[in-house]
Every structure is written in structure tokens, then in C-alpha cells.
Amino acid sequence: MKKKRSFSRKAIYTLLILLTIISIVPFYMMIINATRENQAILGGFSFLPGSALIENYRTMMDYVNIWNGFKNSLIVSVSVTVLSGYFSALTAFGFAVYEFKGKNxxxxxMLLMMMVPGQLGLIGFYELNNAIGTLDTYIPLIVPAIASPFVVFFLRQYLSTTLHPSLLEAARMDGAGELKIFHTVALPIMMPAVATMSIFTFIGSWNNYIVPLVVLFSPEKYTLPVLMGFLKGSQVATNLGSMYLGIAISVVPIMIAFLFFSKYIISSISAGSIKG
Structure with a gap:
């Protein structure tokens, strides 16, 4: 029995190691190709880095200022992530704790809105921003993204399984107001779920291409996905090393987000299983 269990454990570890390698290899190859010349890339893949990193970087920067796009994407994505996390948590707290007319x-x-593709309202969204004078600003990219039905739904379900009513009653007996209860009791409990949703919110905002392409007109305000789109349509597209380098730079923040916050995904998913 022990030998069978040991064999099963080794098989699982071997499979996990194999899956890890398969997941890492594409990123590794992307970084390696960013350092190679165009002809070397066309000649086949290699696990050894090349010597054309600086040349590829200069070629890329001759056409687009990728660091300006990086800064613009970072401003938009961080703003969306912070505001969406806070106000979605506040909305989820209202749905989970209070009873009011029309709640259901x-x-x-809100659930129906989760099923409607955002692209369906893109023309109306453009006309609205044109009417109120917010085109070519970051307002259309930040403010509407705060209202995320899926994040509210996820946080509401999480809070319903983790927040015991006795905690709210004890806080009210101590004289705490509703906002103080939210900030001192509910929000700390929701932090694993908020962090989990923040990862996906950040990635979604960082990779958003169609909305910035429609509402932004000034090149100095372009986000990184829009710049990468222009890069693909320029002469740089013939230099695969520069393309790989631009893609590698755009992927770094996403990898950092997963690196620091992935542990919260596990804690938020397993929260419901430990409720007594």
C-alpha cells in the first residue's frame, strides 16, 4: 500500500514538473528571441541567448516610445484595480449584509450584465464620451471599469460564506458605524478575494486594446497594447527580435502580479471549505 502511494506521489510530482516546464518554455523562448538577430530567429529556435539585444531595443525605440506606453498602461491599470477592488467590495458588502427593497x-x-459583451455598447460608449467631452483622456478607461458585475458577484459570494453575522452584531454593539464596520471587519475578511480579483482586473485592464484604441487619439497617451498594435503594423514587424522584446516588456507586469498575489487565489478558493 505504501509503495503504491509513493508511486502515485512520484507520478503526480513528475507530471507537475513537466507541466511547469511546458509553461515556462514559451516565456523563456520569448526572452531568448528578444536577444537574437532576425535571421537567427528565422533559422530555428535556440536555448542560448544572442548578442542583438541592444540593437533590437534601438530598432524598437526608433518607432515607438514603449516606456511611455508602459507608464500610461501602469497608470490606468493600477487606478482601475484599486478603485474596482474598493467599490466592488463596498457593493458586495451591501448585497451580502443588508436587506432592502428590490435587492434580488x-x-x-447585475448577473445579466455579466453576460452582455462590452463590445455591443462600444458605439454608444464613444458617443457618450464625445458628448461629455472625455475623449482622448483616461476617464473612459478608468471610471466605467470601476463597476464590474463579476467582481461584485464574486466578492458577494465570498463574503456570504466567510462573514458571520455575530461579528457585525458585536461591532454594532460597540458603537461602530456601518462604514467603520466595512473597513475594520468586512474588508479585512474580503482581502484574499479582493486580491484574487485584483489580479484579473489588472491583467484585463493591462491587456485592454479595443477601448483605448477607440477613445485615445494622442500618441503620447497611447497605452502599451495600442503601441504594440502600431508596432506590428510598422517596419519593425520585419525585425522579429524587436517584436519579441516589446512583447517581453509588456508581459513583465503580469508576471509580477501573479508572482506576488497568486497565493491569494488559493486562500480565496478554499475559504468556503473551512466555514463551520
């Missing part, structure tokens, strides 16, 4: 109807409407 509003919640159902």
Missing part, C-alpha cells in the same frame, strides 16, 4: 431584482440585473 438588482442582483439578477
Amino acid at each position: 431584482l438588482l442582483f439578477i440585473f
Whole structure:
């Protein structure tokens, strides 16, 4: 029995190691190709880095200022992540804790909004921003993204399984107001779920291409995905090393986000299983 269990454990570890290698190799090859010449890349892949990193970087920078796009994407993505996390948590707290008229109807409407593709309202969204004068600014990229039905739904379900009513009653008996209860009791409990949703919110905002392409007109305000789109349509597209380098730079923040916050995904998913 012990030998069978040991063999199963080794097989699982071997499979996990194999899957890890398969996941890492594409990123490794992307970084390696960023250092190689165009002809070397066309000649086949190699696990050894090349010597054309500086040349590829100069070629890329001759056409686009990728660091300006990096800064613009970082401003938008961080703003969206912070505001969406806070206000979605506040909305989820209201749905999970309070009883009010039309609560179920509003919640159902929110679920229906999760099923509507954002591209369907893109023309109306453009006309609205044109009417209120917010085109070519970051307002259309930040403010609408704060209202995320899926994040509210996820946080509401999480809070329903982790927040015991006795905690709220004890806080109210101590004289705490509702906002103080949210900040001192509910929000710390929701932090694993907020961090989990923040990862996906950040990645979604960072990779957003169609909305910045529609509402931004000034090249100095372009986000990184828009710049990468222009890079693919320029003469740089013939230099694969420069393309790989630009893609590698755009992927770094996403990898950092997963590196620091991935542990919260496990804690938020397993929260419901430990409720007594």
C-alpha cells in the first residue's frame, strides 16, 4: 500500500514538473528571441541567448516610445484595480449584509450584465464620451471599469460564506458605524478575494486594446497594447527580435502580479471549505 502511494506521489510530482516546464518554455523562448538577430530567429529556435539585444531595443525605440506606453498602461491599470477592488467590495458588502427593497431584482440585473459583451455598447460608449467631452483622456478607461458585475458577484459570494453575522452584531454593539464596520471587519475578511480579483482586473485592464484604441487619439497617451498594435503594423514587424522584446516588456507586469498575489487565489478558493 505504501509503495503504491509513493508511486502515485512520484507520478503526480513528475507530471507537475513537466507541466511547469511546458509553461515556462514559451516565456523563456520569448526572452531568448528578444536577444537574437532576425535571421537567427528565422533559422530555428535556440536555448542560448544572442548578442542583438541592444540593437533590437534601438530598432524598437526608433518607432515607438514603449516606456511611455508602459507608464500610461501602469497608470490606468493600477487606478482601475484599486478603485474596482474598493467599490466592488463596498457593493458586495451591501448585497451580502443588508436587506432592502428590490435587492434580488438588482442582483439578477447585475448577473445579466455579466453576460452582455462590452463590445455591443462600444458605439454608444464613444458617443457618450464625445458628448461629455472625455475623449482622448483616461476617464473612459478608468471610471466605467470601476463597476464590474463579476467582481461584485464574486466578492458577494465570498463574503456570504466567510462573514458571520455575530461579528457585525458585536461591532454594532460597540458603537461602530456601518462604514467603520466595512473597513475594520468586512474588508479585512474580503482581502484574499479582493486580491484574487485584483489580479484579473489588472491583467484585463493591462491587456485592454479595443477601448483605448477607440477613445485615445494622442500618441503620447497611447497605452502599451495600442503601441504594440502600431508596432506590428510598422517596419519593425520585419525585425522579429524587436517584436519579441516589446512583447517581453509588456508581459513583465503580469508576471509580477501573479508572482506576488497568486497565493491569494488559493486562500480565496478554499475559504468556503473551512466555514463551520
